[in-house]
Amino acid sequence: MILDNKLNNLLDIDQLTKNDILYIFEFAEKLSLILNGPVKKVPVLRGKTIINYFSEPSTRTRVSFENAGKILSADVINVSSSGSSDEKGESFINAVQTLESIGADILIIRHSDSGAPYFVSRNIQIPVINAGDGSHAHPTQTLIDLYTVYKSIGEIEGLNLTILGDNIHSRVSRSAVLGFSTLGAKVTFCSPTTMNANFLSDNISKEDIDNYPAVIYTSNLKDALSESDLIMTLRTQFERKASLVFPNINEYTRLFKLSNESLKYAPDKAKILHPGPMNLGVEIDGYLSESERSLINQQVMNSVAIRMALLIILIGEHTLDSI
Amino acid sequence: MKKIIKNGKVFDGISNKIKQQDILIIDGVIQNIGNIEITGVDIEIIDASNYIVSPGFIDIHSHLREPGYEYKETIATGTRAASKGGFTTICAMPTTIPALDSKDSIDYFKDLCQQRSIIKVYPIGAVTMGREGKEIVEMQSLVDSGVIGFSDDGEPIHDPNIMRMSLEYSRMVSRPIMNHCDDRGINYRGEGVMNDGFLAQRLGCNGIPNAAEASMLSRDIFLTELTGGLYHACHVSASQSVDVLKIAKERGINYSAEVTPHHLTITEDFILGPTDQNRKQISENAYDTFAKVFPPLRTKSDIQALIEGINSDLISIIATDHAPQGYEDKMTTLNQAAFGISNFETTLGSVLQLFHSKDIKLEKLLQCLTSNPAEFLGKKLGKLSKGYPADIVILDLNEEWEVDISDFVSLGKNSPLQGVKFKGKVLQTLVDGEIVYSDKKGHDG
Structure with a gap:
């Protein structure tokens, strides 16, 4: 098994075919043997330098990449905006070019501006992984979500995914649409009208229908959940001015919160995903995230294996057969 | 100081029809427009045959x-x-x-x-x-x-x-x-x-x-x-x-x-x-x-x-x-x-x-x-007519060229059109009868 296209970076899921995604899963599957073994360290990326450049707060993504790199014996350097030359007014592009010159073999970039990893990628030679850019994309999260579903349910083709919450500001949602559709799932958005990417869903123009996976939109939670196999609740992004687009949290939770009560609208087999971090009590009740219906903890557990796979594919010498 | 632009296809900004005419310029001002016989020797001739002449x-x-x-x-x-x-x-x-x-x-x-x-x-x-x-x-x-x-x-x-x-x-x-x-x-x-x-x-x-x-x-x-x-x-x-x-x-x-x-x-x-x-x-x-x-x-x-x-x-x-x-x-x-x-x-x-x-x-x-x-x-500009300043541009509508931002005279190289192929080019620009730009000589002409 090999990738359909040689991967020089990972900016978004639209670079990957179904076959590519399954290849990454196979890779992750093999690597989880290491994660579950007695010594969680292999010399696969020894001598390689990974730089995590995070200009936006992140705990789970950054630590997961860091851990993935360290398990593979790479040297991992974390750079965050505060305490970096960003604060001295160094331009973003100078900063990343400096990191390349210092000897990074790969840059993992988190940035608050949509498209920042694209801009970086075309201005440096080394591979770039998009670890979340503004409201645009979060491809590694999507691969983790897909892998989690693949491992716990199996075939993704034909599943109904309901993305619940503020999808217009969500990079997780945008990459999820591409990824789940590529593997044959059907996607439904459920949110207040003000939080819906209408030009990608119910209001897509004729000209663009072929340019995007078909996405159904409804503001009715009952309708949205009635045939769900997967419910992905999104974080309500207060820092992206989400608070301006619905009257108050009370109204939001009454209409859109995933609770024991609203979950009854969904089939019993439906599983819950959340990319984290969660606003417990706003988009999802705390006990649900811990329940057997939830895949949330598995999402976190699978994150390291997926990111290890991507690091090896982009800068390692090994192939699926040789690892 | 006399100049004559000969045989151009002239758009004068008045009749809005393009027709072949000559333009006589004296001391930076358009003196005459039409079919003009040249007399005297102290006159600079610009041959605009096959080109558009516009304000x-x-x-x-x-x-x-x-x-x-x-x-x-x-x-x-x-x-x-x-x-x-x-x-x-x-x-x-x-x-x-x-x-x-x-x-x-x-x-x-x-x-x-x-x-x-x-x-x-x-x-x-x-x-x-x-x-x-x-x-x-x-x-x-x-x-x-x-x-x-x-x-x-x-x-x-x-x-x-x-x-x-x-x-x-x-x-x-x-x-x-x-x-x-x-x-x-x-x-x-x-x-x-x-x-x-x-x-x-x-x-x-x-x-x-x-x-x-x-x-x-x-x-x-x-x-x-x-x-x-x-x-x-x-x-x-x-x-x-x-x-x-x-x-x-x-x-x-x-x-x-x-x-x-x-x-x-x-x-x-x-x-x-x-x-x-x-x-x-x-x-x-x-x-x-x-x-x-x-x-x-x-x-x-x-x-x-x-x-x-x-x-x-x-x-x-x-x-x-x-x-x-x-x-x-x-x-x-x-x-x-x-x-x-x-x-x-x-x-x-x-x-x-x-x-x-x-x-x-x-x-x-x-x-x-x-x-x-x-x-x-509201200014006396933008027309080719007797008494108007000789602010004139001569154009080749058919010359093909490709945009290269590094050739820009402007300090701003910010054009999304890099590499785009165009048809039509400015050959000469005259302000008050003086050539301020020419395609062949740039701004030194």
């Missing part, structure tokens, strides 16, 4: 950046770039430091132009002090200093009372208010970076809806009806704006409107990069900051509406909105990058596409670049 282009909307932003553009480089694009007169927006909001700053600007410009430059005054939208400038004093109009360009006039009062006042000073229409409340509190719609949502970017422009334009149009003021709509970009102008015309409301070469010819797809404009699979070249411009590049249907706007005389002026930017202004993320396209040197090539595609007649395009803006300025 020099007049741009009523540009940014020269000096004083204050000399790293983006200077009066020297900007006017040279303009002359290369066929312009003999340009009007400079007050987006300088200091803003052109007082007699002193305008006198200073005119002094600089006197020393450094190679073409005619007229200043546009700010509507409000510091372009802050709060306090109206001393409009009559600015008119006395030579401004041809008022604009806070880049900063739409949000306060309806300021707009209403400045329109009332414009009747007294007889110069127009030129508004950049964009309702910030509709445009994500001013944080939009590109056209709203599928592509903005696909790229996770804040979009600027057509409604942000058209709603403010509607307000302005009805305030113009209310006040009888002099109003000019800057760079209309949205199809809805053309509809608003149609209503204005039907109601007999006096206004003028301009459109830029980029809004007439290229779409939001240029945000995806100069090539690889695939809306389905986003390439590494996407989020191209050179295509970030305000108002944003729109869609094919908007372009169609703007073309119809020109053909039905709802829009009578093509203006460049030449907005040169420095390297660091554009070498960043789409969100952080400055708005603007360096436009002087590609304007002709861009709009001639519409002639070659038969969307707009050549005569109409030339009117929009010459006699119509001259009428807007």
Whole structure:
């Protein structure tokens, strides 16, 4: 098994075919043997330098990449905006070019501006992984979500995914649409009208229908959940001015919160995903995230294996057969 | 000093028919036009056989950046770039430091132009002090200093009372208010970076809806009806704006409107990069900051509406909105990058596409670049007729060339048109009878 296209970076899921995604899963599957073994360290990326450049707060993504790199014996350097030359007014592009010159073999970039990893990628030679850019994309999260579903349910083709919450500001949602559709799932958005990417869903123009996976939109939670196999609740992004687009949290939770009560609208087999971090009590009740219906903890557990796979594919010498 | 331009296909800006004629120039002024027998020896002959001879282009909307932003553009480089694009007169927006909001700053600007410009430059005054939208400038004093109009360009006039009062006042000073229409409340509190719609949502970017422009334009149009003021709509970009102008015309409301070469010819797809404009699979070249411009590049249907706007005389002026930017202004993320396209040197090539595609007649395009803006300025410019200054451009409609931003005379290399192939080129530009630019010799001729 090999990738359909040689991967020089990972900016978004639209670079990957179904076959590519399954290849990454196979890779992750093999690597989880290491994660579950007695010594969680292999010399696969020894001598390689990974730089995590995070200009936006992140705990789970950054630590997961860091851990993935360290398990593979790479040297991992974390750079965050505060305490970096960003604060001295160094331009973003100078900063990343400096990191390349210092000897990074790969840059993992988190940035608050949509498209920042694209801009970086075309201005440096080394591979770039998009670890979340503004409201645009979060491809590694999507691969983790897909892998989690693949491992716990199996075939993704034909599943109904309901993305619940503020999808217009969500990079997780945008990459999820591409990824789940590529593997044959059907996607439904459920949110207040003000939080819906209408030009990608119910209001897509004729000209663009072929340019995007078909996405159904409804503001009715009952309708949205009635045939769900997967419910992905999104974080309500207060820092992206989400608070301006619905009257108050009370109204939001009454209409859109995933609770024991609203979950009854969904089939019993439906599983819950959340990319984290969660606003417990706003988009999802705390006990649900811990329940057997939830895949949330598995999402976190699978994150390291997926990111290890991507690091090896982009800068390692090994192939699926040789690892 | 005598010159004669022989055998050109002359567009004189009056009859709006192109016919073969000669133009006799004495001491920088057009002395005669028609079939002229040459007598005497002390006369310079310019052979324009097979070429179009037109009044020099007049741009009523540009940014020269000096004083204050000399790293983006200077009066020297900007006017040279303009002359290369066929312009003999340009009007400079007050987006300088200091803003052109007082007699002193305008006198200073005119002094600089006197020393450094190679073409005619007229200043546009700010509507409000510091372009802050709060306090109206001393409009009559600015008119006395030579401004041809008022604009806070880049900063739409949000306060309806300021707009209403400045329109009332414009009747007294007889110069127009030129508004950049964009309702910030509709445009994500001013944080939009590109056209709203599928592509903005696909790229996770804040979009600027057509409604942000058209709603403010509607307000302005009805305030113009209310006040009888002099109003000019800057760079209309949205199809809805053309509809608003149609209503204005039907109601007999006096206004003028301009459109830029980029809004007439290229779409939001240029945000995806100069090539690889695939809306389905986003390439590494996407989020191209050179295509970030305000108002944003729109869609094919908007372009169609703007073309119809020109053909039905709802829009009578093509203006460049030449907005040169420095390297660091554009070498960043789409969100952080400055708005603007360096436009002087590609304007002709861009709009001639519409002639070659038969969307707009050549005569109409030339009117929009010459006699119509001259009428807007109320100056004796923009026509080839006895007694008019010999501001003339000679064009080859068929020469093919490829845009290379490194060849730009402008300091602003920020053009999304890198590598685009054009048909039609400026061969010579004359200001007051003097050749200020020639394709063969550049600016040294």
